[in-house]
Amino acid sequence: MGTPVWVVPLEDGGLGFWTGSGSGKAKRLAHTGRVTVQPCDVRGRVTDGTSPTDATTQLVTGADYEAIQQKVRAKYGLMTTTSKLLDTVGGTLQGKGIPYGDRGVVTTLAG
Numbered sequence: 131m132g133t134p135v136w137v138v139p140l141e142d143g144g145l146g147f148w149t150g151s152g153s154g155k156a157k158r159l160a161h162t163g164r165v166t167v168q169p170c171d172v173r174g175r176v177t178d179g180t181s182p183t184d185a186t187t188q189l190v191t192g193a194d195y196e197a198i199q200q201k202v203r204a205k206y207g208l209m210t211t212t213s214k215l216l217d218t219v220g221g222t223l224q225g226k227g228i229p230y231g232d233r234g235v236v237t238t239l240a241g
Contacts, residue, residue, distance in 0.1 A: 132174040136210075137237075138201040145185075145237040146198035152228040156189065159235060163187045167237065184240040195234035202231075 133155055135147040145167070149155045159165075163186045169177040190198070203210050214230050 132168070132170060132176070134170050134172060134174045135235075136202050136206050138198065138205050140198075140201075140236065142238075144239065146201065147235050147237070148195070148198055148202055148231040149233055149235060150229045150231060151233045156233055159187050159189055165237065167239070185237050186240070187238075188236045190234040190236055194236060195232075198234035198236070199231070 135149070135155075137145045137147045140146045149159075165185050165187055166182045167185050168182040169180045171177070210231075217228075217230050
């Protein structure tokens with residue numbers, strides 16, 4: 131099952147995105163850094179004509195996280211604010227206080 135994320139290019143050729151430290155995604159990545167990446171739309175539907183690529187990930191904080199956060203906000207703009215608001219309201223209504231986007235993830239493509 132795929133999980134779409136807002137991805138940004140990093141200066142070393144890798145990819146970055148953010149996630150909440152209490153999310154299922156962060157928990158899975160804490161157990162294994164091995165992932166498969168493939169371009170998709172906002173609903174996770176794979177882009178025609180693309181192939182999956184093996185990659186490794188690392189959860190980051192501090193300056194690495196801040197660089198990813200800055201790039202995500204620059205690329206996705208108002209969508210990030212809207213998403214955080216909806217996530218906060220939804221989490222409050224469901225009684226779940228999962229932090230929003232407080233961890234960065236650095237992804238390095240294999241090969």
